[in-house]
Amino acid sequence: MNITLDDIARRAGVSRATASRVINNHPHVNPAVRERVWQAIRETNYQPNLPARSLASRRSQVIGIIIPQSIHTLFADPYFPLLIEGIAHVCNERQFSIMLDLATTTDGDPYRHLGRRGFLEGAIVASAVEDQFLLQWLAQETIPVVSVGRIMSQQAIPYVDVNNRHGARMLVEHLLGQGYRRIATITGPMNIVAGRDRFAGYSDALYAAGLPVMPELVVEGNFSEQSGFSAMQTLLRLVPIPDAVFAASDMMALGALKALRAAGLSVPGDIGLAGFDDIPLAAAMTPALTTVRQPIGELGQTAARLLLDRLVTAPLAPVTQRVMLPTELVIRDSCVRQR
Amino acid sequence: MNITLDDIARRAGVSRATASRVINNHPHVNPAVRERVWQAIRETNYQPNLPARSLASRRSQVIGIIIPQSIHTLFADPYFPLLIEGIAHVCNERQFSIMLDLATTTDGDPYRHLGRRGFLEGAIVASAVEDQFLLQWLAQETIPVVSVGRIMSQQAIPYVDVNNRHGARMLVEHLLGQGYRRIATITGPMNIVAGRDRFAGYSDALYAAGLPVMPELVVEGNFSEQSGFSAMQTLLRLVPIPDAVFAASDMMALGALKALRAAGLSVPGDIGLAGFDDIPLAAAMTPALTTVRQPIGELGQTAARLLLDRLVTAPLAPVTQRVMLPTELVIRDSCVRQR
DNA sequence: CAAAACCGTGAAAGCGCTTTCAGGGTGAAG
DNA sequence: CTTCACCCTGAAAGCGCTTTCACGGTTTTG
Structure with missing residues (x-):
C-alpha cells in the first residue's frame, strides 16, 4: 500500500507526533531528529x-x-484565463490549490462546491454578476470570499475591481478631444456593475464637457459580439447617425464594426469607434481598436492575495477591503477625427 | 459547530451507518427510514x-x-478555456470536481498535486507537451491519466487527439487547389506532437501533388504570434518569396500577417495565408483567415469521459484507449488565388 | 539553591465519514 | 416445523493525519 506517516515515524525511530511536527515545520524539534525524519x-x-x-x-x-x-x-x-492565471500565480507561491467551480445547468444546485463542508477554505467569485443562487449563498456564507468586481447587493464582501468608470471617462474624453460631439454608447448589461460604471464614465465625460446624455444614443448590450452588432444597427437608424460610438466591450465593438461594414460605412472615416478591455483581438482588427486596458492578471493576483491573507490571519473578521485598480487608455486607429 | 452525520443519525433515530447508507444511495434501507433521514x-x-x-x-x-x-x-x-469547459461539462454531470494544476516556476516541484496522495482520483494532461517533470511523473504514476494530444514518449497513456495531420493536409491541398505552388510553412514546436503532425500533413499534401518539401520554406515557430512574425520575416528574405504560407496556428498566422503588412504586401493579393485552430480572431481578421477548426470542447468532453469511465470501472486496467477527432476546413478570404 | 520557565517528545484522543461484520427479523423453500 | 436465504440495521473498526496534554529533563531566574 501507500506509505503513511506511521511508516516514516517507525523508520526514523520517533513517534507519529514528532514526524508530523517535522513535516509541518513546527518548532521544538531536535535538529538531529528533524534530519532523521526528512x-x-x-x-x-x-x-x-x-x-x-x-x-x-x-x-x-x-x-x-x-x-x-x-x-x-x-x-x-481571454478575460478568465488571464484572471485565473493571476490567481494561480499567487496560489502556487503560497502552496494553495485551485478548485474550479464552473456553474452548471444540469442539476438544481448550480455550484458543486459552494456549501460543501471542509473542502474550500475560501473562494474568489469571478466577475460580479447578480446570480440568484450565488447571492443567496453569499448571504449566509461561512468561508471567506473575495469578489472580482463589486457585487452591489452584497456590501460586506471584499472586492477588487478595475476603475471602470474612470477608464470609460478617459476614453470618451479622448473622443471629445478628437472633436466628436454626437457620441453614442453601446453599454454592457445594466444589471452588473461593470456595465453601469462604464456608462457612468461615459456620462461623466459628456457632463464635464457640458454635453447632454441623449437617450437615443444609449443602447444596452450584453458584452457579446452579437449584441454589439444589433445595437449598432439600432444606432444606424438614427438621423443623423452618431459621429462616434463607444462600445463597453471590445467584442461589442467588433460586432458594431461588422454592422458598420455591412452598412457600407468606414471606420474611422465615416464614424469613430472605441471599445473596452483591450483583448488581443483589439490590436489585430482593421482598423486597430482604440480601447481601455484592464490589468486582468493583476486583478487576479490581488484578489488571491486578499483572500489568502485573510485565511492566514483573520478568517472570521468582517474585513471589507476594497481595492481599485487603474485602467489604461490604449489609443489606436479606430477613432481618429479626419479633417 | 457544523452539523455532522452523527447529528443527522440522532435526529432520524438511526445509526450513523444507516444515515451514511441513505446519503450514498445504498440499497437495503427501509424506505420509511430513508425518508426520515432525508x-x-x-x-x-x-x-x-x-x-x-x-x-x-x-x-x-x-x-x-x-x-x-x-x-x-x-x-x-481560447484553446484552454474551451477545453476546460468541455471537461467541466462532463464532470458536473457526473458529480466530479476539477482541480486546476497550472505548473509553476516558483519552486522545485512544478506541479502541486501530482503525486500528492488521496487527493486526485485521476488527471487529464492538457496538451501533450514533453515536460521533464511531467514525463517522469507519468512514468511511475498511480492514478489514471488521460492525455489530450498524444505524448509520444509515453505509449501507454490513453489519449484523445485531433487529427492534426489530416487537417493540415486538407488545408494545404486546398492551397494547392487554388493554384499556389511555392507554399511555405511556419511550423509549431517540433518537440510536441501537434507541431510535428501538422508539418507531416503539409508534407503529405505536397508529396501527393508530386512537389518536394523545400527546407528553406519550412520555419519553426512556437505557436505564438511573435514567433509567427519572426518566421515570416525570415521567409520574406527568400527570393522569390513564397506564394502562400501555412502557419500551424492562427496566432502565428496573425503574426505573419503583421509582418507581411509591415513589408507592404497584401493578403491574399500578393501572398496567400492560412492558419490552424479557428480561434474567434480568425474570423475577425482582415482578411478573414482560412484555417482548420478543431472541436476543442468535444476534445475536453471526450477526455473527461474516458477518464471518468475508467475511474468508475477499472482504475487499474492498463487501458490504452485512443480517440481521434476530425477537423474541419474553414475556407475564408486569406488565400484566394487572384487571376 | 529552590523555583520557575522552557524544551523535546510520546501517548492518545479525535477529525467526520465509510464499510465490514454480525445479528435479528421475515418470508420462502423443503 | 425446520432450514435457508434475504433484507435491514447497528456496533465498531478504521481511513491517515494533527494537536492537546502530560512528563521528564535542562536551563534560567531570583
Whole structure:
C-alpha cells in the first residue's frame, strides 16, 4: 500500500507526533531528529495524504474560483484565463490549490462546491454578476470570499475591481478631444456593475464637457459580439447617425464594426469607434481598436492575495477591503477625427 | 459547530451507518427510514464533509487538469478555456470536481498535486507537451491519466487527439487547389506532437501533388504570434518569396500577417495565408483567415469521459484507449488565388 | 539553591465519514 | 416445523493525519 506517516515515524525511530511536527515545520524539534525524519521521507518518497490532513487540521489549502453560469459563455474571452492565471500565480507561491467551480445547468444546485463542508477554505467569485443562487449563498456564507468586481447587493464582501468608470471617462474624453460631439454608447448589461460604471464614465465625460446624455444614443448590450452588432444597427437608424460610438466591450465593438461594414460605412472615416478591455483581438482588427486596458492578471493576483491573507490571519473578521485598480487608455486607429 | 452525520443519525433515530447508507444511495434501507433521514438532512441543511468522506472511502471525486509550464503562456488562447469547459461539462454531470494544476516556476516541484496522495482520483494532461517533470511523473504514476494530444514518449497513456495531420493536409491541398505552388510553412514546436503532425500533413499534401518539401520554406515557430512574425520575416528574405504560407496556428498566422503588412504586401493579393485552430480572431481578421477548426470542447468532453469511465470501472486496467477527432476546413478570404 | 520557565517528545484522543461484520427479523423453500 | 436465504440495521473498526496534554529533563531566574 501507500506509505503513511506511521511508516516514516517507525523508520526514523520517533513517534507519529514528532514526524508530523517535522513535516509541518513546527518548532521544538531536535535538529538531529528533524534530519532523521526528512531522510526517511526522502528515502521512501513519502507524500502526505491530503484528505487526512484536511480532516485533522480543518485546513484544506484549497480555494475555489466560482464562475457563474450566466457568464461562462464568455469563458472563451481571454478575460478568465488571464484572471485565473493571476490567481494561480499567487496560489502556487503560497502552496494553495485551485478548485474550479464552473456553474452548471444540469442539476438544481448550480455550484458543486459552494456549501460543501471542509473542502474550500475560501473562494474568489469571478466577475460580479447578480446570480440568484450565488447571492443567496453569499448571504449566509461561512468561508471567506473575495469578489472580482463589486457585487452591489452584497456590501460586506471584499472586492477588487478595475476603475471602470474612470477608464470609460478617459476614453470618451479622448473622443471629445478628437472633436466628436454626437457620441453614442453601446453599454454592457445594466444589471452588473461593470456595465453601469462604464456608462457612468461615459456620462461623466459628456457632463464635464457640458454635453447632454441623449437617450437615443444609449443602447444596452450584453458584452457579446452579437449584441454589439444589433445595437449598432439600432444606432444606424438614427438621423443623423452618431459621429462616434463607444462600445463597453471590445467584442461589442467588433460586432458594431461588422454592422458598420455591412452598412457600407468606414471606420474611422465615416464614424469613430472605441471599445473596452483591450483583448488581443483589439490590436489585430482593421482598423486597430482604440480601447481601455484592464490589468486582468493583476486583478487576479490581488484578489488571491486578499483572500489568502485573510485565511492566514483573520478568517472570521468582517474585513471589507476594497481595492481599485487603474485602467489604461490604449489609443489606436479606430477613432481618429479626419479633417 | 457544523452539523455532522452523527447529528443527522440522532435526529432520524438511526445509526450513523444507516444515515451514511441513505446519503450514498445504498440499497437495503427501509424506505420509511430513508425518508426520515432525508428529512433530517433537509431540516438541518446538512452538507457532508468532503475530506472525511475522501479519507474513509478513498475516493475524492476530484480530477486534476494538468497544464505544463511550457504552454500555459498560451493560456490566453481560447484553446484552454474551451477545453476546460468541455471537461467541466462532463464532470458536473457526473458529480466530479476539477482541480486546476497550472505548473509553476516558483519552486522545485512544478506541479502541486501530482503525486500528492488521496487527493486526485485521476488527471487529464492538457496538451501533450514533453515536460521533464511531467514525463517522469507519468512514468511511475498511480492514478489514471488521460492525455489530450498524444505524448509520444509515453505509449501507454490513453489519449484523445485531433487529427492534426489530416487537417493540415486538407488545408494545404486546398492551397494547392487554388493554384499556389511555392507554399511555405511556419511550423509549431517540433518537440510536441501537434507541431510535428501538422508539418507531416503539409508534407503529405505536397508529396501527393508530386512537389518536394523545400527546407528553406519550412520555419519553426512556437505557436505564438511573435514567433509567427519572426518566421515570416525570415521567409520574406527568400527570393522569390513564397506564394502562400501555412502557419500551424492562427496566432502565428496573425503574426505573419503583421509582418507581411509591415513589408507592404497584401493578403491574399500578393501572398496567400492560412492558419490552424479557428480561434474567434480568425474570423475577425482582415482578411478573414482560412484555417482548420478543431472541436476543442468535444476534445475536453471526450477526455473527461474516458477518464471518468475508467475511474468508475477499472482504475487499474492498463487501458490504452485512443480517440481521434476530425477537423474541419474553414475556407475564408486569406488565400484566394487572384487571376 | 529552590523555583520557575522552557524544551523535546510520546501517548492518545479525535477529525467526520465509510464499510465490514454480525445479528435479528421475515418470508420462502423443503 | 425446520432450514435457508434475504433484507435491514447497528456496533465498531478504521481511513491517515494533527494537536492537546502530560512528563521528564535542562536551563534560567531570583
